[in-house]
Amino acid sequence: MNRKVVITGVGTVSPFGVGKEIFWESLRAGKSAARPIESFDASALPVRFWANVPLTDRELQSKLNHRKAAKLLTRAGKMSMIAAAEAAAQSGLDFPNLNPFRTGVSVGASGGGANDLGEAPLDYSSFRRMAAAGYADLSEAEFRKTVLENTHPLLPLKSIPNSIAAHLSITYRAQAVSQTITTACTSSSQAVGEAFHKIKHGLCDVMLTGGADSVTNPDGMSAFSLLGVLSKRNDDYQTASRPFDRDRDGFMAGEGATFFVLEAEEHCKKRGGEILAYLTGYGCTADAYRITDEPEDANGAVAAIKQAVTEAEIAPENLSYINAHGTGTRMNDPTETYALKQVLGAAAYKIPVSSNKSMFGHLVAGAGAIELAASVLSLQNQVIPPTINLQNPDEKCDLDYVPHTARDAKLRHILSNSFGFGGQNSCLVISV
Amino acid sequence: MHTPETIFPPLRTIVAMSLQIPEDEVKSNSNLKDELDAESIDLLDIRFGIEQEFGFKFDDAEIKSMLEKVTKNSVETAAALSRLLTVKHFLDYILYKTNPEYYADY
Numbered sequence: 415m416n417r418k419v420v421i422t423g424v425g426t427v428s429p430f431g432v433g434k435e436i437f438w439e440s441l442r443a444g445k446s447a448a449r450p451i452e453s454f455d456a457s458a459l460p461v462r463f464w465a466n467v468p469l470t471d472r473e474l475q476s477k478l479n480h481r482k483a484a485k486l487l488t489r490a491g492k493m494s495m496i497a498a499a500e501a502a503a504q505s506g507l508d509f510p511n512l513n514p515f516r517t518g519v520s521v522g523a524s525g526g527g528a529n530d531l532g533e534a535p536l537d538y539s540s541f542r543r544m545a546a547a548g549y550a551d552l553s554e555a556e557f558r559k560t561v562l563e564n565t566h567p568l569l570p571l572k573s574i575p576n577s578i579a580a581h582l583s584i585t586y587r588a589q590a591v592s593q594t595i596t597t598a599c600t601s602s603s604q605a606v607g608e609a610f611h612k613i614k615h616g617l618c619d620v621m622l623t624g625g626a627d628s629v630t631n632p633d634g635m636s637a638f639s640l641l642g643v644l645s646k647r648n649d650d651y652q653t654a655s656r657p658f659d660r661d662r663d664g665f666m667a668g669e670g671a672t673f674f675v676l677e678a679e680e681h682c683k684k685r686g687g688e689i690l691a692y693l694t695g696y697g698c699t700a701d702a703y704r705i706t707d708e709p710e711d712a713n714g715a716v717a718a719i720k721q722a723v724t725e726a727e728i729a730p731e732n733l734s735y736i737n738a739h740g741t742g743t744r745m746n747d748p749t750e751t752y753a754l755k756q757v758l759g760a761a762a763y764k765i766p767v768s769s770n771k772s773m774f775g776h777l778v779a780g781a782g783a784i785e786l787a788a789s790v791l792s793l794q795n796q797v798i799p800p801t802i803n804l805q806n807p808d809e810k811c812d813l814d815y816v817p818h819t820a821r822d823a824k825l826r827h828i829l830s831n832s833f834g835f836g837g838q839n840s841c842l843v844i845s846v
Numbered sequence: 847m848h849t850p851e852t853i854f855p856p857l858r859t860i861v862a863m864s865l866q867i868p869e870d871e872v873k874s875n876s877n878l879k880d881e882l883d884a885e886s887i888d889l890l891d892i893r894f895g896i897e898q899e900f901g902f903k904f905d906d907a908e909i910k911s912m913l914e915k916v917t918k919n920s921v922e923t924a925a926a927l928s929r930l931l932t933v934k935h936f937l938d939y940i941l942y943k944t945n946p947e948y949y950a951d952y
Contacts, residue, residue, distance in 0.1 A: 482866040485891060563903065567890040 415616035420682050420689045421844070422507070423675030425500025426787050427493040429465035429668050429774040432477065433500060438791045440773065441799040442820045446652040447774045448666055454538075454632050461644045463651035465668040465775035466630035467493060483581055486571050490523065490626040490780070493671035494578045495585070498622055502586065505675035506687055507620060509586045518591035518618045520609035521579040522602025522625025524779040538632075582622055590618045596779065599739075599834035600698075601625050602672070603782025607696035607842055609676050619681045626671030627779035638667060641706070643743055656803035657740035657769035658747045658811040665741045668775030672783035674790075691790050694728075694827070695843030697721025706835050708745060712753035718839035719757045719829065726843040728827055731761035733843075735798050735823065737789045737830040738815075740769025741776055748810035750831065755813075766823065768816040772802045782832035782840060789828045789844055798823050848900075848944045850952070853937050860895035861933060864888050874934045889928055896936060902943045909939060 426433070429447035430440040440447070447465040456462045467474075467489075474492040475484045479499060484492060502509060509517070544552065544560060552560070571577065576594040583592035591612065595605045602625020609623035629638065638644045645664040647654035655666040682689060699721070701714035708715070723730050739750055755762045770788050777784050792798055797820050804817040825846070832840045854874065862869040865882055878884040884892070893904055913930055916938070942949040 484866075485864070486887070563897075567894050568887055571887065 415614075417614055417616060418679035419610050419613045419693045420677050420679050421674050421691045421693055421790055422677050422682055422687050422689060423501035423503070423505030424672075424690065424787050424790055425497040425502075425504065426670065426672040426784060427467055427497045428670045428672070428784060429467055431468060432496060434787065434791065437787070438795070441770065441788055441791070442795070442797060444800045444802045444819055445773060446655070446802060447668070448651045448654060450651065451635070456632075456635065459635060460639050460646055461635060461667075462648045463654065463666070464630045464635070465666055467669045480585060483585075486568060486577065487581065488572050488577070488628065489669075490628040490671060491572070491578050491581060493628070494521070494624075494626040494673065495581060497624065497626070497671040498582055498586070498673040501624070501673040501675050502622065505677070507675060507677075512587070512620055514587045514589035516590055516619040517586070517588040518609065518612055518621045519579050519582045519586070519588045519593070520591070520605045520612070520621055520623040521576075521582065521594050522605035522779050522783060523575050523578050523594055523596055524598075524601065524627050524629075578626060586622055588622060597834055597838045597840075598836055599776070599778055599781050600832045600838040600840040601627075601779035601782065601834070603786065603830065603832035603840035603842055604698055604838070606674065606676070606693070606783060606786060607698055607840055610693045610696050610842075613676055613678050619678050621676040622673060623676055624671065624673035624783040625780045626783075627777055627781075628669045629667050629778055630669040635667060645742065653803040655742050655772050655775055656805070657738070657742040657772050657801055658751070658808060658815045659742075659804050660806040660808045662742045662744065662747065662808075664743055665771060666775035668771070668777040668781075670774070670777050670780050670784055672780060672787045674783070674786070691793050692845045693842065694845045695722040695724070695726030695841075697723075697725070697839070697841040699839045701837030701839070703837055705837070708749045708833070708837075710749075712749050712756065714837060715750065715753040715831070715833060715839045716756045718841045719753060719831070722829060722841035722843045723757070726827060726845060728843070728845075730758050731765070733758070733765055733827050733829050734825040735792065735828050736765060736767040737785050737792070737828060738767050738769045739831040739833045740767075740771050740801065742769070742771060746833065748808065750833070751811045751813055762813055764814075766798050766814045766816050766821065768798055768801045770799060772804070773799070782830070782842070785832070786830050786842055786844070789830045793825050793828055793844060793846060796822060796825050798825070847948070848941060849948060850937060850941060853940050856899055857896065857933065857937055857940065860899060861892055864891045864895060872933060874932070874937065876933050878931045878933065879929050886928070889931070892936070896940060900940050900944055908942075912939060912942065
């Protein structure tokens, strides 16, 4: 079975705030969501800025429809419920009355959900509590017991990677499938791609899909700092994320959740739903090379792009615009550029490419979904958001990256790329 | 020194917060599962909240024997035990743990 698949709802909680209106306005204006870290004392850390979601946990909680669920949700989980509610409302679907065994959930999420709450057993407050109790000479046995007795019993339920999918499945009565894909920076792109295939091949009629991540916390910032992948441009943080620029020095950590309602075209038309875009192609490969290095010939990325374009049944040169992975690390940008040239040939120089990460940073497991949302909005508005902070192009990055300002364009087919630690590549094509 | 009057207000807050219901819906004789719609994990949450607020750890055997005494039934399973729980059972147990002398006369 080969059915057409449409997008009928989009919702996002982004570093610009709640909802797709402020998200799109900001992208179109070429704004940076970078801000100094204020929620904890980062003054002794190498990176002191990020693009977090500008709402406290309490503010996020107040926007939840099902407030009791809040105690089981991480920040990423709370943002997901808000974004999914926006997407579901836009679709106009009456979820409680859909056939539950034809409705599914597919979520891209990270594995370490608890750290984003500052509730991990060894957080600063636990440390202070133990120190205050005079536990300097605590034995390991006493230490382990103290940690156990002071950890909230529901913490393990917040930390399981499939927590978001489970809550969405319960809330939207989706019983066909409730799946979680955790493949680092490709997670949510892959989650959407797999949801697309569930509908295309006739297994489901409706899928709620997307992803979320929240690394804007002390542990997340420490982890990425240790790996040396974050920009350290603390003094000029608004221009720190500069994909494809000669002087780029890493990515900016972002945060957020983005969800879509995908639907079989026939299901949507029968109920008179509004089609925002068609999801037409998905390519997914692995480099099978090294954990973080990309192979010089980018063969995995090239194959994923080719698969996506082939499934969309278009010639590569018919792509109107490419929403790049474009992290701003030394390695990604020239390798992605090389991969695009391998697939597109001479046409690569004519097709605009831009990186949303220049504005809102890298949302890790949530990156593919938020960049697909930007692509859907690009298609609807016929506008390409810019790559900001691209002041001095790298000589190996010689394509049209739409620097500084958004551009009106005639858009028919958009490719959205995601590549991840571990060597996964996931590419999606949407069409008018 | 704790008495039923000093225990109830913070206990009511813990229960209401956990179940996300208004405090005035939490009565002394409310059955947690059947009336207040608590699920298994809510009981864990409430229990942790009590431990943090009143500074003791729950002992499952004690709770079981106390419930058997007050309900005059033998409680075979954990599920059966949790189904019987009312807010007052928690209050009695807190009183027993924090002020055993008062509990004996209570």
